[in-house]
Amino acid sequence: xxxxxxxxxxxVTEMGQEVTLRCKPISGHDYLFWYRQTMMRGLxxxxxxxxxxxxxxxxxxxxxxxxxxxxxxxxxxxIQPSEPRDSAVYFCASGQGGxxxxxxxxxxxxxx
Amino acid sequence: xxxxxxxxxxxxxxxxxxxxxxxxxxxxxSQSFFWYRQYSxxxxxxxMSIYSNGDKEDGRFTAQLNKASQYVSLLIRDSQPSDSATYxxxxxxxxxxxxxxxxxxxxxxxxxx
Numbered sequence: 001x002x003x004x005x006x007x008x009x010x011x012v013t014e015m016g017q018e019v020t021l022r023c024k025p026i027s028g029h030d031y032l033f034w035y036r037q038t039m040m041r042g043l044x045x046x047x048x049x050x051x052x053x054x055x056x057x058x059x060x061x062x063x064x065x066x067x068x069x070x071x072x073x074x075x076x077x078x079i080q081p082s083e084p085r086d087s088a089v090y091f092c093a094s095g096q097g098g099x100x101x102x103x104x105x106x107x108x109x110x111x112x
Numbered sequence: 113x114x115x116x117x118x119x120x121x122x123x124x125x126x127x128x129x130x131x132x133x134x135x136x137x138x139x140x141x142s143q144s145f146f147w148y149r150q151y152s153x154x155x156x157x158x159x160m161s162i163y164s165n166g167d168k169e170d171g172r173f174t175a176q177l178n179k180a181s182q183y184v185s186l187l188i189r190d191s192q193p194s195d196s197a198t199y200x201x202x203x204x205x206x207x208x209x210x211x212x213x214x215x216x217x218x219x220x221x222x223x224x225x
Binding site: 044055102 | 154155156157158161200211212213214215216217218
């Protein structure tokens with residue numbers, strides 16, 4: 001079975017540009033999570049969805065960040081405008097019914 | 113604010129010895145506890161989950177939970193060089209990961225051949 005699929009795997013962009021990260025969860029999973037990982041702050045939960053509905057976005061750092069899940073097989077995390085401090089690894093994860101969550105391979109974002 | 117604390121390490125253990133990793137958490141209502149392993153440049157992968165006080169064994173891994181002390185640990189017996197990685201402790205207040213996991217910053221474990 002395919003795992004959680006994220007794209008792009010690596011992105012380098014200039015400050016002020018819009019960044020869109022994409023995620024395809026594991027088929028049948030009803031929970032989807034976006035995490036951000038940095039050396040300083042570790043893994044932080046940004047937002048999560050249940051059945052495509054955002055449940056908790058309290059971890060989203062500011063209005064520059066937005067996330068959508070238009071259907072059960074696709075989600076996006078958008079940063080507009082991007083800043084150097086947004087440089088991090090962004091992980092998408094999915095799970096079913098509150099059980100184990102599985103991580104994608106991550107999107108490595110560098111904002112210069 | 114939920115907090116999960118881990119010693120960042122590095123923790124250096126000789127091959128074949130027991131590696132002991134520790135974690136404390138601040139939210140008393142936490143119900144579920146997980147250990148993830150993360151190799152450099154890779155994503156976290158689940159190695160153990162524990163929900164009740166006491167010990168839970170899975171192969172060379174043993175997770176220990178003490179809710180009264182708000183303490184979780186992971187023991188790795190017969191440590192192998194392939195166990196060298198960062199180990200992340202995670203907790204959640206739900207019966208699983210339904211409300212998202214709160215992670216510690218991880219302990220970097222080095223198994224020396």
